Amino acid sequence: MKTLVWVEHEGGALKDATLSAVTAAAKLGEVHLLVAGEGVGGVAEAAAKIAGVGKVHVADNAAYAHALPEAVAPLIVELMGHHDAFVAPATSTAKNIAPRVAALLDVMQVSDILSVEGDKTFTRPIYAGNAIATVKSNDAKLVITVRGTAFEKAAKDGGSGAIEAVSAATSGEGSKFVGAEISKSERPELTSAKVIVSGGRALASSENFHSVIEPLADKLGAAVGASRAAVDAGYVPNDYQVGQTGKIVAPEVYVAVGISGAIQHLAGMKDSKTIIAINKDEDAPIFQVADIGLVGDLFTIVPELTSKL
Amino acid sequence: MKVLVPVKRVIDYNVKPRVKMDGTGVDLANVKMSMNPFDEIAVEEAIRLKEKGVATEVVVVSIGPAKAQETCRTALAMGADRAILIQTDETVEPLGVAKLLKAVADEEQPGLVILGKQAIDDDSNQTGQMLAALMGRPQGTFASKVEVSGDTVTVTREVDGGLETVALTIPAIITTDLRLNEPRYASLPNIMKAKSKPLAAKTPADYGVDIAPRLETLTVAEPPKRSAGIKVADVDELVAKLKALGVAA
Ligand SMILES: Cc1cc2nc3c(=O)[nH]c(=O)nc-3n(C[C@H](O)[C@H](O)[C@H](O)COP(=O)(O)OP(=O)(O)OC[C@H]3O[C@@H](n4cnc5c(N)ncnc54)[C@H](O)[C@@H]3O)c2cc1C
Ligand SMILES: Cc1cc2nc3c(=O)[nH]c(=O)nc-3n(C[C@H](O)[C@H](O)[C@H](O)COP(=O)(O)OP(=O)(O)OC[C@H]3O[C@@H](n4cnc5c(N)ncnc54)[C@H](O)[C@@H]3O)c2cc1C
Secondary structure, eight states: OEEEEOOEEETTOOTHHHHHHHHHHTTTTTTEEEEESOOOHHHHHHTTTTTTTTEEEEEGGGGGGGGHHHHHHHHHHHHGGGSEEEESSSSSHHHHHHHHHHHHOOOOEEESSSOOOOSSEEEEETTTEEEEEEEEEEESSEEEEOOOGGOOOOSSSOOOEEEOOOOOOOOOOEEEEEEEEEEESOOOGGGOEEEEEEEOGGGGGHHIIIHHHHHHHHHHHHHEEEEEHHHHHTTTOOGEEEETTSSOOOOOOEEEEEEOOOHHHHHHTTTEEEEEESSOOOOOGGGGGEEEESSSSSHHHHHHHHHHO | OOEEEEOEEEEOOOOOOOOOTTTBBBBBTTEEEEEEEHHHHHHHHHHHHHHSSSOHHHHOOOOTTTTTTHHHHHHHHTTOOOEEEEESSSOHHHHHHHHHHHHHHHOOOOOOEEEOOOOOTTTTOOOHHHHHHHOOOOOEEEEEEEEETEEEEEEEEEEEEEEEEEEEEEEEEEEEESSSSSOOOOOHHHHHHTTTTTTEEEEEGGGOOOOOSSEEEEEEEEOOOOOOOOSSSSHHHHHHHHHHHSOOO
């Protein structure tokens, strides 16, 4: 089987989410990559070095600058003329594009796979991860998104893929990029961080979130996450949300501070290696999944913890 | 401008789903069902567009069993004008749903179709994007803000890195994210009024759409369980644990 893997990149750099998708694709067959964007020569070179990569198709065109699905989906459909599977990391960019590709190919997408069980058989989470379905596709071609935390990352070097320019120039009608507000942070990214400190509704204000959660995260070299309640209340921006409908994370250590442990939150972090919970309610559901729990007031515990690290 | 809102009947978000013993699916017998939360947000947004004078009519459509009628009535009680129920007891995948919705859109000619970004049962996050592809229309997914001006709709989207804004030419497809709005509760008088609002009963065959599933569900299993660990007594003990884990110096 020949696969075409979507390369996720930002600001001229290849993103790690790509590497898990490559690992999943390699289980299906030959791995070809697609780098689409404007001024993406550097990304293509980095992509060609990923271990196990065959060809790297590069579509360098202003029309693909913001990965608008209206423009990118027809490009992928064209390339799918000689590939059997489109494989994409389950990032917000690819989740926007892949179903559009699937519908144009008249195939049913398999979303967010956790494992490859056979040629066309996969496992995927449903009901916020409370059930795992094993599904088999009966379509001629496959369109798949890959859950990053479920696959090892392919090595960033050792490969020597052949770079090939794609001449096709498809353009999206009816959609125009207006602008973006991308959060800037010196901290590690949520989806690839080794340690995450997340805060919930209990923080009660944006000021508290910054003055209590962030110093602890700094001490631990951690990324900062949040529950939906904390995001809805405006303590932190939307890109901090961990959960069924936010980001899926699986760090070495996840510290949940003042988070009750609703199933929608657990869906995003229960595959973390070690879960630490700090909550004043000893019956909070978060303690049912936590490896290490500390019952008490976060406003005294967290500053003390930060000072002792 | 007409707004079309697809609404799905799903397990209530407060219910913890249980996998059936025979591994064929999740047990939905005697379980509380509700409108998919993202679809409530979609209905709310459509009603607000009507209240602002931007939309003229809000039509909701549900694909599912006879009971999905309740979901339609909920939307009507919130303020939608009429409903279409495409009744089937079969499994309809996002691609099939999108094909049915396209057929409905061909008839209704809505300016906007507003869907949820994902249904909380199958978590596919596909239907809106597929519908946009089939209709050949632009899409604004994961919306946290929607503004209509003339024949353009400006959509602010929640993306991994933060927010992104796109301007789409109407007709367009939008999918809702959590922060778009807070859906209203239907008042009792409106629930009563909803009972007499029109609800058209259809079947997939009426639209001549093939909804045969493409995916075969082989088994549905419980995920690996995590068990509760230990509780530490104080911060010093926690510091020691963090050191043992190698995350603190
Ligand atoms: C469609 C849908 C999608 C959703 N998606 C997500 C999602 O992706 N991610 C997500 O997180 N949620 C999601 N939710 C929301 C979820 O159901 C919960 O409402 C949310 O996770 C609760 O956030 P919380 O734990 O911060 O708040 P709460 O549930 O209010 O918990 C606060 C906790 O803080 C503790 N506490 C209070 N004060 C202190 C103190 N001083 N010291 C220590 N502890 C204290 C309390 O004991 C309590 O356990 C979704 C809901 C819906 C309907
Ligand atoms: C009676 C019945 C039983 C089913 N049983 C199973 C089962 O056991 N296992 C299984 O895997 N699948 C089952 N399905 C199929 C499953 O419900 C479909 O996959 C689903 O309709 C689409 O997937 P999704 O909701 O995750 O799509 P998403 O793409 O996540 O949905 C996004 C949005 O699309 C719209 N939408 C989606 N579906 C509908 C709909 N039906 N009506 C109106 N709007 C909709 C909503 O606005 C929703 O927010 C069943 C379907 C039915 C009708």
